[in-house]
Amino acid sequence: MSLKAFHLVFILICILFCAGMAFWAFKTGASDGLGWGSAISCGLMSVYCVRFVIKSKTIIT
């Protein structure tokens, strides 16, 4: 597995992690700030993931 593929797997796990952390923060009421921060991070990383897939097709050989 190349770094490109492993990075993709890593980012997907991070997206799941952020989604889980947002869920945990809202469910336990630990911190709304953390919940929203995690939810936004989840969204940002999803966008980054898609951009990475598109860009790495043409740039990284």
Place this chain on the structure above:
Amino acid sequence: MSNPLTKFLPFFTDAEVPHTVSARPDTGLYSAKVGIWLFLASEVMLFGGLFSAYIFLRLGAEPGYWPAGLLNVPVGTMNTAILIISSITVVLAWAALKMRQFSKYKLYMLVTILCGLIFLTVKLSYEWPAKFNHFGVFIKKESASKYEEFLGNKHLADSGQNPRWEITGHLLDAPKGSHYAHQAEHNAEHFAHETGRHDAVTAAEDDYVIQLDAVNANPSDKENDRPHFWPVPMTEKLAVISAKDVESASVFAPRHSTYFATYFLITGLHGLHVLGGIIVFLYLWLPFRGGASLYKTNPEHLANRVEIAGLFWHFVDLVWIFVFPIFYLL
């Protein structure tokens, strides 16, 4: 004059090492990539074993003996974000090399190294030292009723929660001959300076005096039933605990409890891996013959070395993605 080391160590020779750039016909990969995946497989077994041990120790812990909410979650969250960012920058550094943009490679690699250094600095200069000045006293079960105002077990039983056997905070006075006498003296001076109170030291020689954490100062407060994201400041309330009622007492070091033993073992081992990654990245960033200077003679070889180091770094970050929730959140 030839290098005398070449007689003994083939590593130092100028001999051509095969398949550093081109793929081996039998594996379809360059040799270092096969090597790093074999190494990462062994790492999976190492950390897998430790995580399994953690799970079984936690599941087998007696009710009330597995603490929660003792770690600084915002700091842990910040460190998690730093590691995720460093994983992105190491890929950008590799991509820059692939596109033969050396200055961008240097910049992204520098950011990666700085992220690793920040992670380690926060861990070693803030998180761990804070633990070594936090004290916990486990009360004997038969004596727990005497300390009900600090343990709140009636409230916990009424709300269907596990009992609490530990009183935590800053140690202000320790029994005579205790290892922690010096630390207690220092904390007592600080407490007197901050609050103007000089009642932290008792006349009795076998008492612990603890400046209480919020959870023990108001144990029946429902706010303390759930985990807090932001650390709650220590109160000015004091608890005087007789040594004969104490099952065990120590700072939050590995000897304190199974929880802290596993915490320090796993985060310490992870920290060593981060340190190893930083050293390799520094080698690839500085103008060593096999580091950044390799770009002049064989840029693809340098790109492959960065890819290998990047794979290791991703693994280390992935371990942290599992370490963070199990220790800090759950």
